[in-house]
Amino acid sequence: MTETTPGDAMRLLSGTALEVAPRLLGAVLRVGGVSLRLTEVEAYLGEGADPGSHAHRGPTARNASMFGGAGTVYVYLSYGIHRCVNLVCGPAGEGSGVLLRAGAVVGGLETARSRRPTSRDDRDLARGPGRLGSALGIDLADDGSHLGAGRIALTLPETPVGAVSAGPRVGVAGEAGGADFPWRFWITDDPTVSSYRPAVRRAGRSG
DNA sequence: TAGAAGATAGGA
DNA sequence: CCTATCTTCTAG
Numbered sequence: 001m002t003e004t005t006p007g008d009a010m011r012l013l014s015g016t017a018l019e020v021a022p023r024l025l026g027a028v029l030r031v032g033g034v035s036l037r038l039t040e041v042e043a044y045l046g047e048g049a050d051p052g053s054h055a056h057r058g059p060t061a062r063n064a065s066m067f068g069g070a071g072t073v074y075v076y077l078s079y080g081i082h083r084c085v086n087l088v089c090g091p092a093g094e095g096s097g098v099l100l101r102a103g104a105v106v107g108g109l110e111t112a113r114s115r116r117p118t119s120r121d122d123r124d125l126a127r128g129p130g131r132l133g134s135a136l137g138i139d140l141a142d143d144g145s146h147l148g149a150g151r152i153a154l155t156l157p158e159t160p161v162g163a164v165s166a167g168p169r170v171g172v173a174g175e176a177g178g179a180d181f182p183w184r185f186w187i188t189d190d191p192t193v194s195s196y197r198p199a200v201r202r203a204g205r206s207g
Numbered sequence: 208t209a210g211a212a213g214a215t216a217g218g219a
Numbered sequence: 220c221c222t223a224t225c226t227t228c229t230a231g
Contacts, residue, residue: 042214052214062227079215080225086214099214118217130215171214197215 004156006148012156013070013089013147017043017096020089022164022185024098026157028106031136035107036126038100040186040193042169044086046095052169052176055095065144066095073152075133075143082130083138087147087154101129101170101184104192111137128194163188173199 012023021043029036044053046066054063054076065074069092078084086097103126105112112125112135119125126132147154166182175181177199186193 044214054214057228060227076214077224077226079213079223081223082215084214101214128215169214173213177214199214 004158006153008156009147009154010071013087014091015089017045017089017098018183020087021098021183022166023156024087024100025164025185025187026159026161028155028157029100029103029136030107030153030155031138031142032111032151033108034105034112034136036103036132036136037106038103039190040100040102040184042099042101042185043183044097044099046090049096050176050181051174052172052181053095055097059095063095066097067093068144068146069093071147073142073145073147075138075140077140078130083133083140084129085133085136085138085142099129100132102127102186102192102194103132104190105135123191127192161187167196170194170197171199 013020021041024038024041027038044050046055047058050056055066059067065072066088068088070089072088074086074088074097075083085100088097090096105125116125116135126135164185165188166185168179168182169177169184
């Protein structure tokens with residue numbers, strides 16, 4: 001068996017988000033004692049290149065780590081509740097990354113279950129970006145950390161995954177969330193992939 | 208300084 | 220369909 005090294009992961013992450021995202025499928029992310037096999041991801045390009053990206057308008061206090069270059073971990077608070085995880089790719093200063101949307105828990109199952117008591121089925125433990133962050137015990141303190149340098153590590157798949165599907169990104173408003181931006185990738189037919197939801201707008205709804 | 212919107216999840 | 224919950228950004 002060929003084992004992937006941290007260097008292999010860094011090499012992959014140095015590419016563009018669109019090429020990195022599908023190749024992260026099947027990779028195992030370990031955070032402390034919980035390991036997750038990634039089954040669903042989304043690519044986000046950098047400053048000025050992707051209206052749906054947090055980095056689109058340039059660096060701010062929140063998204064600063066997105067500009068940290070390949071291997072940086074970007075964690076942000078979503079809707080005041082959920083912690084979502086991105087793996088930054090490309091060169092420093094660009095601002096591109098891959099949002100981790102779902103996965104299957106393959107290690108530390110008991111810990112993950114205790115963190116997600118409302119999950120009635122193990123496949124729901126990390127089905128969706130908020131749930132994924134919760135199951136892994138991700139904290140805002142993890143923002144800006146680096147793969148392999150702290151408690152977060154990535155191992156690439158030893159064998160290639162099977163069929164991969166692509167489609168519009170979830171919850172992204174406007175044109176960047178449409179069919180012209182099929183930048184969400186998932187392992188076809190995998191039960192841990194989240195269900196698609198179009199972007200919603202609360203104030204001035206039903207537009 | 209205020210107000211709206213947001214890469215969501217869970218419940219009715 | 221509605222709401223929880225709070226940070227971030229933008230306009231004035």
